[in-house]
Amino acid sequence: MDKRVVIVTGAGIGIGKSVAERFAGQGDHVVVTDVLEAEGKAVTEAITAAGGSAEFHALNVRDTAAADALVGDVIDRFGRIDVIVANAGIAHRVPMSEMTDEKWDETFDVDLKGMLRVIRPALPAMKAGGSIICLSSIMGVAYGWDEHVHYSSAKAGVVGLVRGLAVEVAKRGIRVNGIAPGYIRTAQLLSEKNSLGPNAAEIASPYIPMGRLGEPEEIASVIGFLASADASYLTGQVVTVDGGLLPG
Ligand code: NAD
Secondary structure, three states, rough: OOEEEEEEOOOOOOHHHHHHHHHHOOOOEEEEEEHHHHHHHHHHHHHHHHHOEEEEEEOOOOHHHHHHHHHHHHHHHHOOOOEEEEEEOOOOOOOOHHHOOOHHHHHHHHHHHHHHHHHHHHHHHHHOOEEEEEEEEEHHHHOOOOHHHHHHHHHHHHHHHHHHHHHHHHHHHHHEEEEEEOOOOOHHHHHOOOOOOOHHHHHHHHHHOOOOEEEEHHHHHHHHOOHHHOOOOOOOOEEOOOOOOOOO
C-alpha cells in the first residue's frame, strides 16, 4: 500500500464520517469502522464512487478481541498504519443522582477505553510520522454541563490519554493530539436523549461568539491538519474547536 492507511472509529455518521471523507479526498486509504453497519458501508461506497480508497469493517470499540483482529488484519494486509482517529463516542444525558454503575461504565468503556482498544494493537506497527488523534470535548477540558458528569469525566480522561501517550511515543516520531469540539451539528447534538435536541442551533448559538453551530467538516479539517506534516512539531495538545465558546 503506497497510500497512508487511516483508521477511523465511529465513521458511519457525524464527525467520523466527515473525517473519513476528508482523508479519502486527499488520497489516503481509509479504514471506516462503526457499529452502524449500513451507515459505514454507505460512507465507504460513496468514497469509492468518488474515486477514493476505503473499506468498511463493523467494529464495536467495546470489543477487545474484535479490535485486535481488525487492527491485526490491517497490518497483515498493508504493512502499515499511519493515522488513527479515535472518534467513536456516546453522550447520554443522565443526572448524577440517577447515575447507575452500568451507565457510568458504558460511557467510560466507549469514550475512553475504546481508544485504548484500537490504539494498543496498532502502536507496534506505527512508524515515525504516524499520528493519533482522539476526540475529547469542551466538556472534557473546561466546560461543565448538567446531566453530563460521566461524559465530562470520560472526556477529561481522553486529555490524560493524549498527554501521556504523546510523551511515551514521541521518541519514535509518533504524534498524539486531541480535539475538543464545541457544539457541532451531528446526530449526537440534535438528540434530546443525548444532548440539546433538534433546536440545538437556537439554544446554543446565542452563547457562541461566532453565533452558530460548528459543522462536522470544520472538525475534520483540523484533524486533517493535525495528521499532516504541517503539524510535525505539534504533539500532546488538545485543540479546542468551538467558535470561540471557551474564550468567550
Ligand atoms: P454521532 O453520534 O453523530 O457519531 C458517533 C459515532 O460513534 C457513531 O457513528 C456511532 O455509531 C459511533 N459509536 C458509538 N458507540 C460506538 C461503539 N461502541 N463502537 C463503535 N462506534 C461507536 O456523534 P458525533 O457528534 O459525530 O461525535 C463524534 C465524537 O465527537 C464523539 O467522541 C463525541 O463525543 C465527540 N464530540 C462531539 C461533539 C458535538 O457537538 N457533536 C462535541 C464534542 C465532542
